Amino acid sequence: VLLHDEVKQAFTEHRSVVCHDAKPFMRSLMADGIDLSFLTLDTAIAAYLINPSKSSYSLASVCGEFLGAEPTGSMESDGTFDFGGTDISAQSCAEAAVFVSRLAPVVLAGLADIHNESLYADIENPLVHVLAKMESAGIAVDTAALLSIKDRLTAETQELTQLLHSIAGKTFNVNSPTQLREILYTDRGLAPGKKTKTGFSTDAATLEKLHDQWPEFIGPLLRYREVEKLRSTYGEGLLHEIAPDGRIHATFNQTVARTGRLSSDQPNLHNIPVRSDEGKVFRTAFVAPKGCSLLVADYNQIELRCIAHLANDPGLISAFAAGEDIHNATAARVFGVALGEVTADQRSKAKMVSYGLAYGMEAYGLSQRLSIGVDEASVILKAYFEAFPNVKKYMDDAIVEARRTGYTETLFGRRRQIPELLSDNFRVRQAGERQAMNAAIQGLAADIFKIALVRIDKLLTEKDFLSRVVLQVHDEVIVEVPDSEKEVVGPLILDTMRGAADLSVPFEVNAAWGDTWASAKG
DNA sequence: GCGATCAGCC
DNA sequence: TTTAATGCTGATCGCA
Numbered sequence: 044v045l046l047h048d049e050v051k052q053a054f055t056e057h058r059s060v061v062c063h064d065a066k067p068f069m070r071s072l073m074a075d076g077i078d079l080s081f082l083t084l085d086t087a088i089a090a091y092l093i094n095p096s097k098s099s100y101s102l103a104s105v106c107g108e109f110l111g112a113e114p115t116g117s118m119e120s121d122g123t124f125d126f127g128g129t130d131i132s133a134q135s136c137a138e139a140a141v142f143v144s145r146l147a148p149v150v151l152a153g154l155a156d157i158h159n160e161s162l163y164a165d166i167e168n169p170l171v172h173v174l175a176k177m178e179s180a181g182i183a184v185d186t187a188a189l190l191s192i193k194d195r196l197t198a199e200t201q202e203l204t205q206l207l208h209s210i211a212g213k214t215f216n217v218n219s220p221t222q223l224r225e226i227l228y229t230d231r232g233l234a235p236g237k238k239t240k241t242g243f244s245t246d247a248a249t250l251e252k253l254h255d256q257w258p259e260f261i262g263p264l265l266r267y268r269e270v271e272k273l274r275s276t277y278g279e280g281l282l283h284e285i286a287p288d289g290r291i292h293a294t295f296n297q298t299v300a301r302t303g304r305l306s307s308d309q310p311n312l313h314n315i316p317v318r319s320d321e322g323k324v325f326r327t328a329f330v331a332p333k334g335c336s337l338l339v340a341d342y343n344q345i346e347l348r349c350i351a352h353l354a355n356d357p358g359l360i361s362a363f364a365a366g367e368d369i370h371n372a373t374a375a376r377v378f379g380v381a382l383g384e385v386t387a388d389q390r391s392k393a394k395m396v397s398y399g400l401a402y403g404m405e406a407y408g409l410s411q412r413l414s415i416g417v418d419e420a421s422v423i424l425k426a427y428f429e430a431f432p433n434v435k436k437y438m439d440d441a442i443v444e445a446r447r448t449g450y451t452e453t454l455f456g457r458r459r460q461i462p463e464l465l466s467d468n469f470r471v472r473q474a475g476e477r478q479a480m481n482a483a484i485q486g487l488a489a490d491i492f493k494i495a496l497v498r499i500d501k502l503l504t505e506k507d508f509l510s511r512v513v514l515q516v517h518d519e520v521i522v523e524v525p526d527s528e529k530e531v532v533g534p535l536i537l538d539t540m541r542g543a544a545d546l547s548v549p550f551e552v553n554a555a556w557g558d559t560w561a562s563a564k565g
Numbered sequence: 566g567c568g569a570t571c572a573g574c575c
Numbered sequence: 576t577t578t579a580a581t582g583c584t585g586a587t588c589g590c591a
Contacts (some may be wrong), residue, residue, distance in 0.1 A: 219588055220570055239570070246571060272572055275586055302582060304575085311584045314574040322573080346575085346581095398575095402581040411579075469577050481581045485575090517575045517582090566591080575582075 051077050059083045063102045063143045066297070069175035080172060086143055088167050089150035091298035092159050095459055100298045106142050109149045114138045162456045166493050167297065173500040173512070174295045174305075181290035182312075182329050182513040182521070184281070185559075189328040193278030196270050203267040210260045217267055220245045231257060248411075269321075277316065277325045284310045291329075295515070302482055303457045303489040304517060313516050315560075326561035329514075334526055336556050340536055341519035342492070343551040344369055346401045349487045352546040353454075354437035358430060363548040370394040376430040377423065396427050400434070401484050403477030438480045445479035453486040454544075491550075492518055495543035499536055508532055514560075521560065529556070 054060065054077055062068060064087040069079045087100040090109065097104070103113045116135025154163050208214045211230070215222040223245045228235050233253050235243035243249075247265060254261045284291050291310065299306040307313045315329075316322025331337045342348075347369060351359035362372035367382070374385040374393035385393075395412050396404075404412075410420035428435035442464070445451045450460045459482045463475030496515060499522075503510050510532045514521040520540070524532050533554065540552045 216588080218571095218586085221589070241569065244570085268572080272586085276573070276584090280585070296583095299584095300582060304582065306583050308584060311573085314572090314584065316573060318574080399580060404580050405578090407579045409580090417579095470579090473578065474580095477581065485581060488575095519575090568588105568590090570588085571586090573584090 047075065051075075054079050054081075057081060061086065061143060061147050063087050063105070063139070063146070064100070064298075066171050066175045066178070069172065070179055073175060073179045082168060082171055084147055084151065085168065085171055086146045086150050087298055088171065089154055089163060092163060092167065092457070093150065093153045093157065095298075095301045095303065095457075102139060102142060105150075106146060109153070110142070110145055114142050157456070157458055159456050159458070162490075166455070166490065166497060169497045169501075170297065170493055173497055174297060176500065177512050177514070178292050178294060180511050180513050180523070181286065181288070181292035182523075183290050183332045184285050185328045185330045186282070186285055186289065189278070189282055189285075189325075192324055192328065193274060193282065196274035196278055199270050200267060200274055203263050203270065206263050207260065207267060210263070217264070218271065223264075227253070227257075231260075233257060269319075273316065273322055273325070277322070280310055281325070281328070293514075300489075301459055303453065303459075303486040303493075305489075305493075305515065312514055323561055327559045329521075329560035331523055331558055335523050336526060336529060336558065337513075337560060338522040338524050338529075338533060338536060338554060338556055339519065339560065340522070340540060340552055340554040341516075342488075342540065343553055345488045345491065345518045345550070346484055347397055348546065348548045348550065349484050349491075350401065350434060350437070351548045353483060353487070354431070354433040355547065356431050356433035356437075359434070360548055366551075370397060373397055373427075373430075377426045379426075392423060393427075396423060400427075401481060403438070403480040441483060442476050442479045445475075445482075451479055451482040451486075453483050453490055455487070455490040457486050457490060459486065488518065491544045495540045496520065498539045498543065502535055502539060503532070 050072075054072060058081050060079060060082050061084045062082060063085065065079070065082050065085045069082075072079050087102075087105060090097070090100050090105045097108075107113045114135065116138045154160055204217055207217055211226050215226060217223070221242070224242050227233050227245065228243050233256055236249040236252055237244045247268065250261050250265055254265075281291065284293070286292055291312070293307050293312045294309050296306045296308065315325055317326065329337075344363075347359070348363055350356075351363055358376055359369075362369055370390050370393050371382060371385050373396070374380075374389040375382045377393055377396070378385070378389050380389070392413060396409060399409055399412065402408075406417050406421040406424055409424060410417045413420065441451065445461050446464045449462065449464075450458045452458050459478070461475050461478050461482070463471050464479065466472045466475065492515070496512065499512060499520065502508075503512075508528055508531075510522055510524040510528050512520055513523045520536070522532070522536060533556070537552050537554055541550045543550070
């Protein structure tokens with residue numbers, strides 16, 4: 044309190060601030076009404092751009108790497124101020140500051156070496172402030188709705204537990220793979236499927252295969268797994284994260300994902316269920332406050348569009364340019380039928396290939412996904428690459444280039460080192476090849492999305508809108524919009540997303556309004 | 566405390 | 576020949 048004015052003055056008057064991991068610090072200043080808007084360098088993020096594959100970007104580890112020396116004091120970097128005035132904290136803060144100032148020129152030179160100055164200055168640096176605002180804003184939650192969802196799930200897990208105990212003829216911990224193993228493979232004597240490091244697997248794919256051998260047990264078990272996941276992770280988990288203001292303030296990490304994507308924790312809002320109707324109800328608990336609506340806008344097929352552009356594949360480009368249903372158009376080409384003759388089965392297979400494509404999928408993976416034989420999957424993949432030869436060439440070239448240079452690069456210069464390509468281990472090397480194919484694609488999509496996010500925030504701020512971005516999920520942005528601003532802000536967001544980059548294919552953005560995240564998703 | 570297993574999303 | 580999807584986070588178990 045005593046230092047408040049001095050702090051405010053220091054961070055509003057100085058036109059340049061260098062910081063290591065600025066976002067928590069920005070957030071804590073924001074809570075005090077201080078807007079740290081003159082960040083010029085975040086040394087943690089610079090270190091991440093130079094090599095995004097490190098497990099830690101703590102001040103100590105980055106100093107260790109770039110300076111060959113680490114601060115000796117222990118300074119917690121939770122972004123809060125310690126005005127306790129102990130000599131130890133003052134000492135270690137001072138020491139940290141000295142290290143950050145030594146670090147700055149070194150990481151700046153590192154950015155220059157890999158031509159990442161504008162990736163940093165135009166995208167990552169402004170993004171810090173945008174994310175700090177998103178985290179501070181949080182998203183409103185309907186606690187009562189969440190409680191009732193959780194209660195319903197809890198009742199069902201209890202019933203299922205009883206049922207499973209009675210069928211097994213003993214009580215056991217249904218959550219324990221070890222105890223399940225004993226019941227399935229020892230007591231019941233089922234023929235085990237695949238193995239894990241510690242024994243036979245009990246995962247869903249394995250249980251599906253065993254289902255017919257003991258349906259009255261395995262059926263409820265699969266159901267239990269599903270319900271318990273929802274109950275514990277999303278029911279209990281989300282309830283614990285609701286702040287006193289009735290909102291969830293997740294953290295969006297800018298130095299975690301090796302592809303350039305953001306990640307989310309405390310809680311992770313990037314994996315809220317959407318595929319099953321039952322899981323999707325959790326999205327009804329994410330709401331717009333009174334007088335506001337949620338705008339949910341997401342890029343349609345952004346990674347496939349990135350592939351079309353990067354591979355410069357005429358088939359994909361013309362399908363996107365014509366605004367065709369891309370999976371339908373893909374299926375028509377792959378299976379050699381007319382656009383109107385594509386069956387639902389062909390479309391779904393083409394869709395799975397397209398999704399898998401970005402992940403460097405091989406025949407085996409596709410066969411698992413589609414529940415077909417490996418040979419049939421190979422035929423489909425082969426047909427795909429014949430229909431889209433430039434895509435095949437792009438993937439092959441990506442591996443060769445990454446092996447030659449040791450890294451991949453996105454259109455915006457985001458690098459990812461892939462040392463796995465040189466591994467003696469076949470399995471590791473193959474994983475490296477998949478990463479080499481995937482990194483430039485997923486990374487480009489991430490670059491584009493970040494550009495859109497920064498521009499959206501800039502527009503909303505400059506024009507003094509009350510609308511604010513409250514959440515992002517990789518290719519989707521959720522904006523809380525006062526009803527009076529809907530007509531103006533809606534088109535503004537969509538235009539900004541569509542114009543975030545200029546590729547050889549257009550971007551399509553789906554948008555929906557709603558009172559909750561679920562209804563908006565339609 | 567930590568690795569392993571499982572499962573949610575893009 | 577091998578293995579068996581990119582990238583994440585979290586709940587839980589069970590051993591240390």
